[in-house]
Structure formats: structure tokens, C-alpha cells
Amino acid sequence: MNPRTKIKHVRALVAKGGEGGGGADYHDQGEGHWIDNHIATSMGRYPEYRQSRKSFGINVLGTLVVEIECEDGTVGFAVTTGGEPAAYLVEHHFARFLEGRDPFDYETIWDQMYFASQYYGRKGLVVNAISGVDLALWDLMGRLRGEPVYRLLGGAVRNELQFYATGARPDLAKEMGFIGGKLPLLHGPIEGDEGLKKNVAWLAEMREKCGPDFWLMYDCWMALDVHYATRLAHACQPYGLKWIEEAISPDDYWGYQQLKKQVPPGMLVTTGEHEATRWGFRMLMEMECCDLIQPDVGWCGGVTELLKISAMADARGIMVVPHGSSVYSYHFVITRHNSPFAEFLMMAPKADHVAPMFHPQLLGEPVPFNGRMNVSALDKPGFGVELNPAVKLRRPYVRN
Structure with missing residues (x-):
């Protein structure tokens, strides 16, 4: 693999909604899971939202999967939370700072993503999306070098x-x-x-x-x-x-x-x-x-x-x-x-x-x-994990 290859494609995918089952949105669990069973939250002041965190929407975002593909076909990926809103940001805003670039320019890429979105971001969902891109970059760098990220x-x-x-x-x-x-x-x-x-x-x-x-x-x-x-x-x-x-x-x-x-x-x-x-x-x-x-x-x-x-x-x-x-x-x-x-x-x-x-x-x-x-x-190499092909993913904002 060529460690100097350029980034060709950035793709943002989401897990199929409505089925539960965890993933990066690990709060999205089935009935009776300890993670959703009468846990104290700031929404507990409202009786109707006290028993279950899912009742007030803790699982509404879903999983975001970011894939970054290089010209030589090497693909790095990562998962985080953010779902479709984060996928939109990755595809329509952040991809411009990656495609055509050297994946090892991660400092410049991060800096440009953050400051380009500062007027509407700074924390929360926007930084979740930036995090997903950054983790996918580190996975890609590890795969290009044939080394785990920790090295x-x-x-x-x-x-x-x-x-x-x-x-x-x-x-x-x-x-x-x-x-x-x-x-x-x-x-x-x-x-x-x-x-x-x-x-x-x-x-x-x-x-x-x-x-x-x-x-x-x-x-x-x-x-x-x-x-x-x-x-x-x-x-x-x-x-x-x-x-x-x-x-x-x-x-x-x-x-x-x-x-x-x-x-x-x-x-x-x-x-x-x-x-x-x-x-x-x-x-x-x-x-x-x-x-x-x-x-x-x-x-x-x-x-x-x-x-x-x-x-x-x-x-x-x-x-x-x-x-x-x-x-x-x-x-x-x-x-x-x-x-x-x-x-x-x-x-x-x-x-x-x-x-x-x-x-x-x-x-x-x-x-x-x-x-x-x-x-x-x-x-x-990379983070050492792979996407499960049995889990259905879709790309809501196709550009290329």
C-alpha cells in the first residue's frame, strides 16, 4: 500500500433506524436493558420521562459510520453517534477538507473542519461528526502503514x-x-x-x-x-x-x-x-x-x-x-x-x-x-476492527 496516496472519497453512512440493537448509539437497546432502566437524568423532573431514557429520545440520532477511501483503494473507517444530521455535515461540509488531500495531514484537516464550523458548532453533534472523521483518518493511517494506531x-x-x-x-x-x-x-x-x-x-x-x-x-x-x-x-x-x-x-x-x-x-x-x-x-x-x-x-x-x-x-x-x-x-x-x-x-x-x-x-x-x-x-492495522456486512447501512447524502 502506498503511504503517500491521496484521499479520493469520503462517505457518511448510517445504521438502519428503528430496529434498536446498539452499535455506536449504544443507548439504543431493547426493552429491559439496565442502561435504560430508571436512571437519574436531568429529565427526571418530568414524571413521564423518568423511567426510561429512550422515552425522551436518548437514542434518536443513531450511528454514524465514516469511510475514507484513498486512490489506492485503502479504506479507513470509524463509528460514532450522530446519525443523519452528522452524515449531512460530513458529506456536505467536511468532505471538502479531505478529498484530494494527504491523509497524514490530519492536523490541518482537523483545524479546517473545526474552524470552518465554529460559527454553528464548537461542541455536541458537530464535534461528534468531526470526531468520526478524525477516527476514520487514524484508522486509515494505520492501515496504510500496516500498523496499529497505538504504535x-x-x-x-x-x-x-x-x-x-x-x-x-x-x-x-x-x-x-x-x-x-x-x-x-x-x-x-x-x-x-x-x-x-x-x-x-x-x-x-x-x-x-x-x-x-x-x-x-x-x-x-x-x-x-x-x-x-x-x-x-x-x-x-x-x-x-x-x-x-x-x-x-x-x-x-x-x-x-x-x-x-x-x-x-x-x-x-x-x-x-x-x-x-x-x-x-x-x-x-x-x-x-x-x-x-x-x-x-x-x-x-x-x-x-x-x-x-x-x-x-x-x-x-x-x-x-x-x-x-x-x-x-x-x-x-x-x-x-x-x-x-x-x-x-x-x-x-x-x-x-x-x-x-x-x-x-x-x-x-x-x-x-x-x-x-x-x-x-x-x-x-488501524483500530483492528471491521464493519459487519450483515448490518445494513445506507448513505443518505450521496455525492459521488
């Missing part, structure tokens, strides 16, 4: 990854070899003191089942205010809560700054899953909003931007533990000393066994065994 990022700094598990059954996660378990918070402020007591009781139950040394964390998914989050943190202190995650709105930097000062000593405040770009994370770090940042490489700007975010964090002694994102974060985490462990989302409906995060859309997606993954599992 393009400087090589592994350890021989294996170790994981904590996010899911409804940390007690089962411990049996599977994970170093910790992160629970979804089930009850928000609108459910009052009774809901708070239930949250603490569930943590206490899991602590009893998991023993004193297993990490337990709470994922609050932007559902709380500073007062409630502070009360929850102190109520959970006797049960060894390691961290409280994304407790309040991602735009409330001042609230995070206040919360970090008010939690019990030794308890970490973490956030960043829904933050984007080096500027957003600079705000979190300079205002001392948290102890650990959690960018999602499929949402924060891709690998190109995550490298910048991580460098800023490293200079401040802040850990970077990316949110989920499977192989797209594994190749990054294995190369960074300030990313000492990784998150694994338990996609099994009952969180009772290990299942690939982006099933069924990806083939060859590695998963941890006994809570760990040897670097050899990542030793394939």
Missing part, C-alpha cells in the same frame, strides 16, 4: 490494559476480574430524601457484596445540583465511594468547582464525558473542577484532539480515563502514563457477562478477559 501514537507504555466495569452489577463485575464497578445512579433530586436513601442503600448493598477493597463509583449522568450531589457524596462516604461522576450539567463549571471543594476528603470528582475540545477541558482543569477527566474520543474531537487534552492534563498531574468508546480509546490509553486504566461498558442487558460495546456493527472488537487485555489484542 502511531508512540507505542505502548505497558503490556496490558486493566479495566473497571460500568453496569448495574458491580458484584458480578468483581467476579469477572474487573478492578472496580461504576453504578448508574437511579434516583434524582425530584425523588427527594426517599430517593437519596435508596441511592445510598444500593451502594451499601454493593459494598457488602463486593468487599472493602473493590472500587465503587456513582455515575450521575448530569442529573443533580450541587446541593444534592454534596449530600449524596457525604452520605456515601461510609461505603467507600471512590468517585462521583458527572454529577451536574457539563456547562456548570462553577458548580463543579464548588462541588470539588465540598466532597469528603479523598473522594474524587470526575467529569468530561460530554465535554469537547481542548478549550472545554482547559476550562475544567484551570478552574479545578475535577480530579480526573473522562473525554469520549468519539465525541471530544477524536484522537487528534484527545492528544492535546491529555497533554494539558499530564502537565497538571490529572488522570485521563476516557469514557467507553472501546477500541478507539484502548489504542490511546495503552500509550499514556496518565491513563492508568480504562472503562468497559457492560453491554449485556443484565450486566452479567462481557459483550462487545459496538455489537453488532463491528467485527473483531476485543474485550477484556478477567478484567484485562494484553496489548497483543490491539496488534492489527
Whole structure:
């Protein structure tokens, strides 16, 4: 393969809607899945949207697949969320900054995509689309060089990854070899003191089942205010809560700054899953909003931007533990000393066994065994995964 080949085509595809089944839009699960079962959200103030996150539309966007094809026929691809709106942006705006270009000019390509869309973007859906393009570029570069992405990022700094598990059954996660378990918070402020007591009781139950040394964390998914989050943190202190995650709105930097000062000593405040770009994370770090940042490489700007975010964090002694994102974060985490462990989302409906995060859309997606993954599992060109031909994709905005 010719490493100096030019980009010929950019294609944006979406998964066929209306069938559920996960993929990059991993919230799009069937009935009864733990990921959609009475989890606290900022929409919990409305009774009709309290039981299910899908009821208020968490799964409306769907999966975006970006394919970048070179003149020599080499194709790199990546998946993220964004669906048809993001596909429109890729085809009708961002493709102009790629087609005819050297794929290794990823810095210029990222810069042009971001600043060309700054007047309507900066975060959210637009940066999701940019992230998908950027990840596809890194996959393409790895395939052109015949090397895994982690080697393009400087090589592994350890021989294996170790994981904590996010899911409804940390007690089962411990049996599977994970170093910790992160629970979804089930009850928000609108459910009052009774809901708070239930949250603490569930943590206490899991602590009893998991023993004193297993990490337990709470994922609050932007559902709380500073007062409630502070009360929850102190109520959970006797049960060894390691961290409280994304407790309040991602735009409330001042609230995070206040919360970090008010939690019990030794308890970490973490956030960043829904933050984007080096500027957003600079705000979190300079205002001392948290102890650990959690960018999602499929949402924060891709690998190109995550490298910048991580460098800023490293200079401040802040850990970077990316949110989920499977192989797209594994190749990054294995190369960074300030990313000492990784998150694994338990996609099994009952969180009772290990299942690939982006099933069924990806083939060859590695998963941890006994809570760990040897670097050899990542030793394939690019990100080392392929699209499942059995999953129907369509290209809503055909240009060429």
C-alpha cells in the first residue's frame, strides 16, 4: 500500500433506524436493558420521562459510520453517534477538507473542519461528526502503514490494559476480574430524601457484596445540583465511594468547582464525558473542577484532539480515563502514563457477562478477559476492527 496516496472519497453512512440493537448509539437497546432502566437524568423532573431514557429520545440520532477511501483503494473507517444530521455535515461540509488531500495531514484537516464550523458548532453533534472523521483518518493511517494506531501514537507504555466495569452489577463485575464497578445512579433530586436513601442503600448493598477493597463509583449522568450531589457524596462516604461522576450539567463549571471543594476528603470528582475540545477541558482543569477527566474520543474531537487534552492534563498531574468508546480509546490509553486504566461498558442487558460495546456493527472488537487485555489484542492495522456486512447501512447524502 502506498503511504503517500491521496484521499479520493469520503462517505457518511448510517445504521438502519428503528430496529434498536446498539452499535455506536449504544443507548439504543431493547426493552429491559439496565442502561435504560430508571436512571437519574436531568429529565427526571418530568414524571413521564423518568423511567426510561429512550422515552425522551436518548437514542434518536443513531450511528454514524465514516469511510475514507484513498486512490489506492485503502479504506479507513470509524463509528460514532450522530446519525443523519452528522452524515449531512460530513458529506456536505467536511468532505471538502479531505478529498484530494494527504491523509497524514490530519492536523490541518482537523483545524479546517473545526474552524470552518465554529460559527454553528464548537461542541455536541458537530464535534461528534468531526470526531468520526478524525477516527476514520487514524484508522486509515494505520492501515496504510500496516500498523496499529497505538504504535502511531508512540507505542505502548505497558503490556496490558486493566479495566473497571460500568453496569448495574458491580458484584458480578468483581467476579469477572474487573478492578472496580461504576453504578448508574437511579434516583434524582425530584425523588427527594426517599430517593437519596435508596441511592445510598444500593451502594451499601454493593459494598457488602463486593468487599472493602473493590472500587465503587456513582455515575450521575448530569442529573443533580450541587446541593444534592454534596449530600449524596457525604452520605456515601461510609461505603467507600471512590468517585462521583458527572454529577451536574457539563456547562456548570462553577458548580463543579464548588462541588470539588465540598466532597469528603479523598473522594474524587470526575467529569468530561460530554465535554469537547481542548478549550472545554482547559476550562475544567484551570478552574479545578475535577480530579480526573473522562473525554469520549468519539465525541471530544477524536484522537487528534484527545492528544492535546491529555497533554494539558499530564502537565497538571490529572488522570485521563476516557469514557467507553472501546477500541478507539484502548489504542490511546495503552500509550499514556496518565491513563492508568480504562472503562468497559457492560453491554449485556443484565450486566452479567462481557459483550462487545459496538455489537453488532463491528467485527473483531476485543474485550477484556478477567478484567484485562494484553496489548497483543490491539496488534492489527488501524483500530483492528471491521464493519459487519450483515448490518445494513445506507448513505443518505450521496455525492459521488
